[in-house]
Every structure is written in C-alpha cells, then in structure tokens.
Amino acid sequence: MNNIDKPGENCAVFGIYGHKEASKLTYLGLYSLQHRGQEGCGIVSSDGSEVFVHKGRGLVSDVFSSPGIFRHLKGYIAIGHNRYSTTGSNLPSNVQPFVVECRDGPLAISHNGNFVNTNFLRKLLVKEGSIFQTSTDSELLVHIIARSKEENLVLKLKECLAKIKGAYSIVMLVKDKLIAVRDPNGFRPLCIGKKRNCYIITSESCALDLLGAEYQRDVKPGELIVIDKNGLSSHQIFQPEKLTFCIFEFIYFSRPDSKIFGEYVDKTRRKLGKNLALEKPANADIVISVPDSSNTAALGYSHKSGIKFELGLIRNHYIGRTFIQPSQPLRDFNVKVKFNAVGGVIKNRRIVVVEDSIVRGTTLKMLARLIKNAGAKEIHIRVSSPPIRYPCYYGMDFPTEEELIASSLSVEEIRKFLNVDSLGYLSIQGLLDSVPKNDAGFCNACFSGDYPVPIEERLLKNQYEIFNHIHLSDKVR
Numbered sequence: 194m195n196n197i198d199k200p201g202e203n204c205a206v207f208g209i210y211g212h213k214e215a216s217k218l219t220y221l222g223l224y225s226l227q228h229r230g231q232e233g234c235g236i237v238s239s240d241g242s243e244v245f246v247h248k249g250r251g252l253v254s255d256v257f258s259s260p261g262i263f264r265h266l267k268g269y270i271a272i273g274h275n276r277y278s279t280t281g282s283n284l285p286s287n288v289q290p291f292v293v294e295c296r297d298g299p300l301a302i303s304h305n306g307n308f309v310n311t312n313f314l315r316k317l318l319v320k321e322g323s324i325f326q327t328s329t330d331s332e333l334l335v336h337i338i339a340r341s342k343e344e345n346l347v348l349k350l351k352e353c354l355a356k357i358k359g360a361y362s363i364v365m366l367v368k369d370k371l372i373a374v375r376d377p378n379g380f381r382p383l384c385i386g387k388k389r390n391c392y393i394i395t396s397e398s399c400a401l402d403l404l405g406a407e408y409q410r411d412v413k414p415g416e417l418i419v420i421d422k423n424g425l426s427s428h429q430i431f432q433p434e435k436l437t438f439c440i441f442e443f444i445y446f447s448r449p450d451s452k453i454f455g456e457y458v459d460k461t462r463r464k465l466g467k468n469l470a471l472e473k474p475a476n477a478d479i480v481i482s483v484p485d486s487s488n489t490a491a492l493g494y495s496h497k498s499g500i501k502f503e504l505g506l507i508r509n510h511y512i513g514r515t516f517i518q519p520s521q522p523l524r525d526f527n528v529k530v531k532f533n534a535v536g537g538v539i540k541n542r543r544i545v546v547v548e549d550s551i552v553r554g555t556t557l558k559m560l561a562r563l564i565k566n567a568g569a570k571e572i573h574i575r576v577s578s579p580p581i582r583y584p585c586y587y588g589m590d591f592p593t594e595e596e597l598i599a600s601s602l603s604v605e606e607i608r609k610f611l612n613v614d615s616l617g618y619l620s621i622q623g624l625l626d627s628v629p630k631n632d633a634g635f636c637n638a639c640f641s642g643d644y645p646v647p648i649e650e651r652l653l654k655n656q657y658e659i660f661n662h663i664h665l666s667d668k669v670r
C-alpha cells in the first residue's frame with residue numbers, strides 16, 4: 194500500500210567511520226533514506242574488536258524504537274541498511290546487514306542492487322558444501338569471500354566480485370574498517386561525505402544533509418574504498434565498463450533533494466517535466482501532480498507550458514503499512530485512503546495530471562475516476578518517462594512483463610483503459626535529453642529492452658568459464 198502500483202524501491206546502504214555515536218548517526222542516515230526500502234532495516238556497529246547488531250522488520254522508527262538499543266550498538270564504526278525485497282522474500286532472516294564470522298573475524302555487509310547470475314552461483318556453492326541462511330543474493334558475497342585464500346581484504350574482495358555480475362553498491366564493516374564498493378557499470382548511486390574527521394558512505398546525499406556532512410564525491414564505478422585509522426584509500430579494482438547508471442533513479446526512486454550521479458535529482462526531474470511539455474502539450478486550465486514523486490516534474494511541465502500549477506490531489510502520509518480494510522468493499526478504497534481530490538481546484542477545469550511512471554495502470558485509473566468525480570471537465574495524463582515495457586534485473590522490484598500495461602497495450606489502448614481524454618508519454622530521446630550530459634551513460638532497459646549486462650539465461654553459457662577462470666586459487670590482480 195505504501196507505493197501502490199509503483200516499481201519497488203531498491204534498498205539503501207549507509208556507513209560511517211570515526212564517530213563516537215556512529216550507530217545513532219547511522220539511524221538518522223537510514224531515516225532519511227527510508228524511501229528506498231520499508232520492509233526491514235538494521236545497524237551493525239563495531240568498537241574495533243567486537244561487533245554489535247540490531248535489526249528487524251519494519252520502518253526505521255519501529256525497529257529502533259527505544260534509546261536502550263543504542264547503548265548496545267557501541268563503537269565508532271557502523272553500517273546500516275533499509276530493505277526492499279527485490280530478491281528473496283520478506284523473511285526476518287533476509288534483513289540486512291548480514292553478519293558472519295569468517296577466518297579473519299566478523300564481517301557485515303549491506304547491499305543495494307541485484308546480481309544477475311545468482312542462481313548459477315548459488316547452485317554451484319551449494320554443490321560445493323555451502324549452507325545458506327537466507328534466500329537473498331547478497332549472502333552469496335559472504336560465501337565467496339569466506340572461501341578466498343587471498344592474503345588481504347582488497348584482493349579477497351576483488352576475487353569475489355569478479356565472479357559476480359550485475360548491480361551492486363555495497364558497504365561492509367570488518368572489525369576496524371569501513372569498506373565501500375560499486376559495480377563497474379555504476380548502476381546504483383553511492384557517495385562519500387565528510388563531517389570533520391568522520392567519513393560517511395551513503396546511497397543518496399540527502400543523508401549527508403541531515404547529518405550536517407559535506408558531499409565529497411561519488412564512489413566511482415569499479416572502485417573499492419577502504420576507510421580505517423590511516424584515512425581513506427581508493428582501489429580501482431575493476432576498470433569501469435560502459436557506464437549504465439539507472440535512469441529510473443532520476444525519474445522516481447531517489448529523493449529530489451539528493452545529488453546522485455553527480456547531479457541534483459530535482460534539476461533533472463524538472464527537465465523531464467519541461468521536455469514532456471514540449472513533446473506532449475495539452476490545452477488545459479491547470480497542471481496537477483500525483484504527489485509526491487511527480488511534484489517536481491509537474492512544476493517543470495507547468496513552467497514550460499505556462500499552465501498554472503495547482504495542488505489538486507492531497508496525499509495522506511500517515512497510513513501505516515497495514516490498515517484495516519472495511520468489511521464492505523468500498524469502490525476505489527485503496528486509492529481513496531491515500532489520495533483525496535481538492536474539489537475547489539478541480540471542479541469544471543481541464544486538467545493536466547503529471548505522473549512520473551505507469552506500471553500496471555490500475556492506480557492511475559482509480560485516480561482518474563477520483564478526479565472525474567470531483568468535477569474535472571477534461572483529464573489529460575502526461576507521464577514524465579517512456580512506457581515501461583520490460584522488467585528490471587538490476588535491483589528494482591518491477592512486476593512481470595505480462596503485468597506491465599505498456600508491454601501489451603498501445604498508448605491509445607492505455608488511454609481507453611484509463612478512461613481519460615488524452616495520454617502522452619515522454620519519449621526515450623526526451624528522457625535522455627533530460628539527464629546530465631557528462632561522461633555518464635544510462636541504463637534505460639525497462640523502456641528499451643536493451644539490457645547492458647546480460648541476464649542469467651543469456652549468461653549461463655559462459656558461467657562455468659567465468660567461475661573457473663577466476664577460481665579460488667587463481668589470481669585476479
């Protein structure tokens with residue numbers, strides 16, 4: 194219910210080194226990253242010799258509900274995680290960070306992203322005697338690291354990550370070190386901040402703002418960062434491949450006040466709205482947004498089109514994850530409990546409704562009916578992304594291809610399904626024109642079907658080769 198008919202967010206990672214209240218700051222960091230995952234969360238801290246863990250299912254405020262928890266989470270290093278289950282089910286055992294005891298001591302991991310060769314690796318490791326405690330792909334990392342015979346941690350991680358294909362932004366804690374690493378394509382964001390002598394690693398920069406820390410730079414694709422008593426050291430363990438930052442982070446996932454991939458989300462989201470207005474104009478009296486994720490794009494549309502922006506829909510922010518459904522089914526209850534139309538704004542007006550994306554279309558259909566019932570004269574839906582036709586394999590929770598409305602229906606058929614006067618999507622070119630023009634390349638596979646890292650079935654043929662080529666005793670330097 195939290196995000197009805199939207200792609201699922203894709204987890205948040207956070208890490209801090211060098212603060213006497215590391216776990217409390219991690220809690221605040223996770224709080225600001227709550228939008229990336231609401232199913233579970235956890236913090237692991239270390240005083241340099243011992244590690245301490247607290248995690249559970251639910252929101253950050255539910256899991257860390259008493260000050261006593263932080264007395265237990267001692268130390269000057271901590272990592273945290275907010276979970277959205279893109280792989281593995283919503284089981285308590287799947288809540289991160291994972292903590293294991295390895296040859297070299299305790300190791301804790303928080304992971305954002307999805308590996309695309311999970312099934313293959315899992316089967317292989319099980320065959321070779323590994324016992325898995327969870328059903329997530331992130332646990333694979335721990336098993337592969339634990340088997341490595343390399344002499345130092347950087348080489349161990351390099352060996353392990355060379356076997357893994359897909360998307361990962363990871364923070365790790367090993368007794369007296371904080372580690373961060375990002376896949377060579379750079380799918381998911383990950384940045385470094387500093388607050389006096391203390392280092393912070395976070396999925397999005399909004400966590401730095403909350404903590405009064407300064408944004409330093411992004412962790413580079415293929416880069417591994419080690420932070421310890423000697424400061425920060427950088428290891429480019431893989432040469433960056435064709436960069437394919439997730440373009441959906443700009444459309445919907447990241448917070449508008451965050452800086453990701455070197456650019457503010459707000460700025461890019463406004464451009465999406467502006468380009469949408471240029472490509473898909475409408476004769477209308479007002480522009481409204483589907484709050485909150487479409488607000489910025491709607492402002493951009495309004496600015497470019499000259500059509501006044503109004504608050505036509507009010508969102509109820511206080512719905513818990515579970516709520517009591519009335520026993521007598523009420524029409525459109527699920528959407529009504531979350532949104533209400535402002536009759537005084539909508540009545541007798543021709544309305545542009547800006548939405549950031551359409552997945553199944555079921556919620557938008559109910560919303561359109563809500564707006565119609567509030568007296569709208571005409572409804573023109575404008576979408577600040579292209580039609581989503583393909584699933585994501587790199588860490589976003591999308592429904593199956595069959596459930597994606599644009600995979601089987603044309604734009605005109607979707608318009609009829611939504612029962613609105615017109616429907617217009619931003620083109621792929623319009624999307625690409627809106628994102629920053631630096632050296633970055635972007636993944637847009639959910640719109641184009643052009644997957645930058647082949648997914649498992651296509652990888653299988655050369656998997657044994659990849660795994661054996663870099664098998665445990667081999668060097669991957």
Ligand code: SF4
Binds near residue numbers: 584589639
């Ligand atoms: S397929 Fe879509 S959601 Fe997934 S990484 Fe690519 S752009 Fe992002």
